[in-house]
Amino acid sequence: MTVAVVAAVFAGVLPRIADYSAAWDLVRGLTALEVTGVAAIALVNLFSYAPLWMAAMPGLTLGRAVLSDQASTAVSNTVPAGFAFGVGTNVAMYHSFGFSAAEITRAVALTGVWNTLVKLATPAVALAGVALVGDVDPWLGTAALVGSGVLLLGVGTLLTVVTHGRAAAVLAAAAEQAADRVARVARRRPPSGWGARTDRFRTDSLDLLRHRWGHLTAAVVGSHAALFLVLLTCLRAVGGQGADVPWVVVLAVFPLTRLVILVPITPGALGVAELSYVAGLTAVGVDPSAAAGTVLLFRFLTWFLPIPTGVVTWLLWRSGVGQVRSADPAAVRS
Numbered sequence: 001m002t003v004a005v006v007a008a009v010f011a012g013v014l015p016r017i018a019d020y021s022a023a024w025d026l027v028r029g030l031t032a033l034e035v036t037g038v039a040a041i042a043l044v045n046l047f048s049y050a051p052l053w054m055a056a057m058p059g060l061t062l063g064r065a066v067l068s069d070q071a072s073t074a075v076s077n078t079v080p081a082g083f084a085f086g087v088g089t090n091v092a093m094y095h096s097f098g099f100s101a102a103e104i105t106r107a108v109a110l111t112g113v114w115n116t117l118v119k120l121a122t123p124a125v126a127l128a129g130v131a132l133v134g135d136v137d138p139w140l141g142t143a144a145l146v147g148s149g150v151l152l153l154g155v156g157t158l159l160t161v162v163t164h165g166r167a168a169a170v171l172a173a174a175a176e177q178a179a180d181r182v183a184r185v186a187r188r189r190p191p192s193g194w195g196a197r198t199d200r201f202r203t204d205s206l207d208l209l210r211h212r213w214g215h216l217t218a219a220v221v222g223s224h225a226a227l228f229l230v231l232l233t234c235l236r237a238v239g240g241q242g243a244d245v246p247w248v249v250v251l252a253v254f255p256l257t258r259l260v261i262l263v264p265i266t267p268g269a270l271g272v273a274e275l276s277y278v279a280g281l282t283a284v285g286v287d288p289s290a291a292a293g294t295v296l297l298f299r300f301l302t303w304f305l306p307i308p309t310g311v312v313t314w315l316l317w318r319s320g321v322g323q324v325r326s327a328d329p330a331a332v333r334s
Helices: 002-017 020-028 032-046 050-056 062-078 082-096 101-133 138-163 165-185 194-238 247-260 272-283 288-304 306-318 329-333
Strands: none
Touching (some): 002 288, 032 288, 082 101, 194 288, 272 288, 288 306
16 A cells, blocks of 8 residues: 555656656755755754653653654654554663653653644644735635644543543543444454553653643644754745745645644655645645655655664664663663
């Protein structure tokens, strides 16, 4: 399926939208200063997600956070169902760093929730910005409203689970019953103990959120802002007709693609993300060739570049870098 989707996008759909040769000419026309600027922003983005793990896992050092984040991103970008394998990579590495299963589960859950909440909030922020510079396109407005509605629902659910023990127990029981039905249909072993695990998660998360919700929020917003700046910098550097559209308009395109790829159809959303970004940029007035050149450069820096760096960090970890070999828990924070 992955090969079919990628082939359909790059060999079938995108060539009908943009001229690859014209897009490549625009990319080749980058000056040394523009290349330096794009590379600098891309480098910042490459390491921008590590602080979120540090916020969600007290005691985690920057070096270990970078090792795990880069390795898991490389897995996610290359393996079918890569997100699940990426999370598995995080779990294995953090376990080797000396963290408990409960600490790792809490960090994975909170980073995932915070990441999704920002993805849902960004369309509404972009809509407000677009409204200040011109008319709001109906499809942008609709997407922003839907995202805002889901955001409110998600925030409400999170607050309910974390702050109300009885409500959390009811939601956990309902989720376990639904999972039980699915398991029986699939002839799998039904789940159990979700209520107790939810209560432990609620207690642990509430204490962490009281002290570190600001750090979590700043870290995840910073990570998304860094990724957006790579896209915007690529657009400005590549140039072409329409490449000077206001940044808030580009911001309106950015989160919609992030919502589209919430469900990973291909590793790292390869093909799907490119098509969505090019379609969005052309919809707001960017020339198709400029849009294609921008997106291909952007995806090279944000999809391909983490793969070799992730391989390097994985090899370093396999050689023992960052791993805790002592039984002393204090070694985690050394």
